[in-house]
Amino acid sequence: MRPTIRDVASKAGVSIATVSRALRDPQIVSKETQSKVALAAQELDYVPNHLGRQLAERRHAANGIVFPDLSGPYFAEVVLGYEAVAAELGRSVLLLSTRGRESAAAMVHDLAARTDGLVVLGRTVPDDALHSLVRRGVPLVLLARTPLAEIDSLNAENRQTARALAAHLTAAGAGAITFVGDPDLSPDIAERLEGLEAGAGGATVTVTRTPELDEGSGQRAGDAVVASGRLPDAFACANDELALGLMTTLRAGGVRVPDDVLVSGWDDVMAARYAGLTTVRQPMRDLGATAARMLDELIRGQRTEPRHEVLATELIIRTSTTSTTGTTSTT
Template sequence: MKAVVKPVSEVPATIYDVAERANVSPATVSRVLRGTQPVAPATEERVRKAVAALRFRPSRLGVALAERKHAANGIVFPDLSGPFYTEVVLGYEEMAAQRGRSVLILSTRDRADAAQAVLSLADRVDGMVLFGRTVSDDVVQEVAATGVPVVLLGRPEVPGTDVINTENERSACQLTRHLLDHGHRRVVYLGDPTASADAAGRWAGVSKALKEARRRRFIATCGADESAGRATAKELLRSRTRPDALVCFNDEVALGAMLAAEELGLRPGADVAITGWDDVMAARFARPALTTVRQPMRELGAQAAAALDERITGARAGLIHRVLPTEVLIRDSCGGHRT
């Protein structure tokens, strides 16, 4: 009996087969088929010829995997405690939800493996926001080199990334000039300029105003929370040459400084001027109300989420560098009127 030879049914081509034949990445094949981002004409022609030769029919799942679509964004913070980070997260999550994306949050505080944790997160998200000096520039560039879109917040620009910051130096200078104009002569900055770009920018503004007025520049290195502000301020206010004004890195430090002053029998706003930064809710209801600098915390998070989504979807190809404005609010803690 003559054997009957049956043809082996063809195995459908995959997006990876097309990519190999066209000598491009699977993501490039996906961009050509979806038309989501511009592709060089010669590259597009190779892809379309490969698609025709292999009779490729794209599936939603295959294209999604090739594009690394996780429908999730990552955001990395140096810390998650305190009202500032809470507000940024709220703004970020609200915008991300509107764009149909979930959010994976990572804090690098006290993590010896921060760099590895960030690189691992990059494998599980479509894009990433990095806040402050959570990891080195080399790690940022390594993430960006994988094709994962990166947005930086509160940090100087790194090649290949979007950057969104808030204004620091101008408002810090304006705030310090106000103190000097109202008779304060021994002004001390409570913060650590080496800890973040924001802290460095605020010290630069304070320093500029003091230099213009030919006043000595004093700085007391201080952490960024209430307990650090309380301890540092108490030490300063106990000294024989105590300052008559404390310009604090943020509202938490300032509120701690106000507690320290009261514990020593000093009146904030009368015996010593105290200012903060952020304009968190507690600043408005403190007694005396805290002079501070309002920055758009929720807007910062929202813009970061929107910028990341634009890069992921291909709605924007070029990089952005934005600086959001801040506003000095004069209240009772420096002897001024309430805002």
């Protein structure tokens, strides 16, 4: 028998009204209550009754995107690409950031009830919650996340291009490379580190973990290096924001880029082009646009077999690692 809101209330030890409030508007209940209700709903595999009805009617004309964090140029570019295609398809887009929210799974279930399908980016929702949504027939596309066999996935290529980056840095004389960024924060970053290590040859690769992937974290990493007086031969940063923050602090501390140390990033945001930053160009808008088209195929029932797509990236060599500007492509 399908679990009811009464079952969730009983398991969580709260009233039915509290369960309703926690699922509909979790900000108005305590974090402890949010967690109890979310856990009970997840364990019972519960979803509000209106989800199935609304999905069947396909009457929302809206898609949902679930992000870990909406700040930064990467997310902005992905959303712009997604919204451009959604507008062509006559759909609106609802955004959900899970940053700092303990009841993310419950909130995603609620978003699914208000949309025709979801794109889930990164490690925002646990696998069991995704499997639960799939079992209920919710169209899903995973973006920048380790693929699951039965769910559509879309990623940018990381490992091969990171190997090419490592080869470029070592050819420029780097025997010691420091990777800046935490591989535990996302599958993309973990793959970039794996590719860098695989392509480093005889060079050593160490990791400086940062709590965030923003410019401030890059600046703090630069502060620590300047204070220590010990430089690697090259910094390979997990994204351009880290690299730009790092370069700012290094130069303020009298460290010359690229004469004293090489610096590279990832994404190729607009600021990277003006800063002369060697980086890897991600097709950020294409990721959003492709995810929108893949989700639309599922919503319209045009296919039933899951697709797993990987978009090419490109190594862009600029003056932060060499005095000669050029480009090297990789598929």
